Amino acid sequence: MAVEAATLAERCRHRFPIFEQQVYINSCSQGALSDAVRAAYEQYLDDWDEKGAPWEYWVERQEAARSAFAGLVNAGTDEIAVTTSLSAGVSALASGLRYARRSKVVLTDWEFPTIGQIWHAQESRGARVAHVPAAADGTIPLEHFEQVIDDDTLVVSITHVCYRNGAMIDVPAVVELAHERGALILLDAFQAVGSLPVDVKELGVDFLGAGVLKYLLGSAGLGFFYCRQELVERVWPTQTGWFADENIFAMDHTDYSPAATAARFQSGTPPVPAIYAGIAGIQLMREIGIAETREHVLALNAHLLDGLDELGATVVTPRAAEGRGALICVKSTDAVELVAALDREQIITSERDGNLRISAHCYNTREDVDAVLGSLQRHRNLLAAT
Numbered sequence: 414m415a416v417e418a419a420t421l422a423e424r425c426r427h428r429f430p431i432f433e434q435q436v437y438i439n440s441c442s443q444g445a446l447s448d449a450v451r452a453a454y455e456q457y458l459d460d461w462d463e464k465g466a467p468w469e470y471w472v473e474r475q476e477a478a479r480s481a482f483a484g485l486v487n488a489g490t491d492e493i494a495v496t497t498s499l500s501a502g503v504s505a506l507a508s509g510l511r512y513a514r515r516s517k518v519v520l521t522d523w524e525f526p527t528i529g530q531i532w533h534a535q536e537s538r539g540a541r542v543a544h545v546p547a548a549a550d551g552t553i554p555l556e557h558f559e560q561v562i563d564d565d566t567l568v569v570s571i572t573h574v575c576y577r578n579g580a581m582i583d584v585p586a587v588v589e590l591a592h593e594r595g596a597l598i599l600l601d602a603f604q605a606v607g608s609l610p611v612d613v614k615e616l617g618v619d620f621l622g623a624g625v626l627k628y629l630l631g632s633a634g635l636g637f638f639y640c641r642q643e644l645v646e647r648v649w650p651t652q653t654g655w656f657a658d659e660n661i662f663a664m665d666h667t668d669y670s671p672a673a674t675a676a677r678f679q680s681g682t683p684p685v686p687a688i689y690a691g692i693a694g695i696q697l698m699r700e701i702g703i704a705e706t707r708e709h710v711l712a713l714n715a716h717l718l719d720g721l722d723e724l725g726a727t728v729v730t731p732r733a734a735e736g737r738g739a740l741i742c743v744k745s746t747d748a749v750e751l752v753a754a755l756d757r758e759q760i761i762t763s764e765r766d767g768n769l770r771i772s773a774h775c776y777n778t779r780e781d782v783d784a785v786l787g788s789l790q791r792h793r794n795l796l797a798a799t
């Protein structure tokens with residue numbers, strides 16, 4: 414595995430200029446900028462110059478983005494909406510549900526703030542929101558879901574990999590339970606897509622939201638929303654716009670006729686520059702290999718975890734490989750200061766919730782991990798002891 418691992422980073426690292434200056438190990442916040450994504454942005458400007466207002470071409474680019482994301486998660490193109498953020502897709506869904514026959518929305522302690530905020534906003538429309546608590550070790554056992562999901566539950570909203578502690582949920586197990594009890598299931602896959610294979614059919618989810626700026630190497634401004642084919646026409650988003658219409662070129666302001674596809678979860682003018690970048694990022698990530706990246710990062714993280722143990726650090730991410738994503742989180746006495754101390758040594762990480770976040774990706778090497786460990790050794794006073 415170690416030989417393959419070295420090969421993967423060697424194969425792609427030269428495409429990310431940031432490594433000439435820094436040890437960038439912060440892909441849970443944003444992926445490193447590649448030559449391909451920079452070229453895509455330049456292409457956008459060239460096309461603007463050459464084509465003027467190429468609306469039809471932009472619509473075609475949007476369709477290309479839908480296909481790229483559909484291919485990535487094994488969905489049909491008609492099951493994908495192109496959005497400006499994960500929040501936009503989830504809000505469109507939330508706006509289109511009726512909290513009547515079933516009114517309960519179940520979410521977990523791991524959710525990104527946007528998910529909690531969107532579902533709580535539905536309380537004014539009749540939703541009742543219940544939270545599934547995490548256990549003391551940070552994981553969320555299936556029994557906790559069993560206690561909260563009931564026959565009034567309309568939708569269960571879970572996150573694939575938690576942005577605060579790096580823990581990964583057993584998605585198929587929660588899907589099975591939710592479906593058994595007649596509930597729909599939404600997956601926030603933002604911290605998973607690009608870092609490990611995500612297959613909507615295998616996972617069995619009904620809806621999925623994600624963005625491209627982390628492990629998919631795209632930029633801010635582009636998100637995707639997946640809706641399982643059979644459900645598309647059962648949801649009528651009231652948060653909408655002309656790019657959700659059955660025929661955007663009809664320019665009809667006299668009624669609401671949403672697309673018969675998941676495009677009904679879209680809104681206004683698509684984020685064209687970010688679409689150029691997002692397509693390039695997804696393509697590059699698929700060329701590099703997502704399954705290979707998962708193996709590579711697991712090997713790097715095994716080395717990281719050994720080193721953290723030697724330092725006596727408190728790792729809050731679960732130890733079992735199948736229980737974590739790409740992100741490793743370490744408890745700190747002052748996480749903001751620790752990130753700043755690493756930054757002064759040209760090592761880029763981030764922090765959330767009192768934890769240092771270290772997130773390797775395809776381009777990181779064992780030397781990057783050693784650089785992090787060396788710096789943590791020097792700043793041991795900022796690590797919270799076990």
Ligand SMILES: Cc1ncc(COP(=O)(O)O)c(C=O)c1O
Nearest residue numbers: 498499500525576601603604624
């Ligand atoms: C798990 C997770 N969900 C959602 C988001 C953000 O979503 P949005 O595209 O709505 O800003 C992030 C990004 O930081 C995230 O880590």
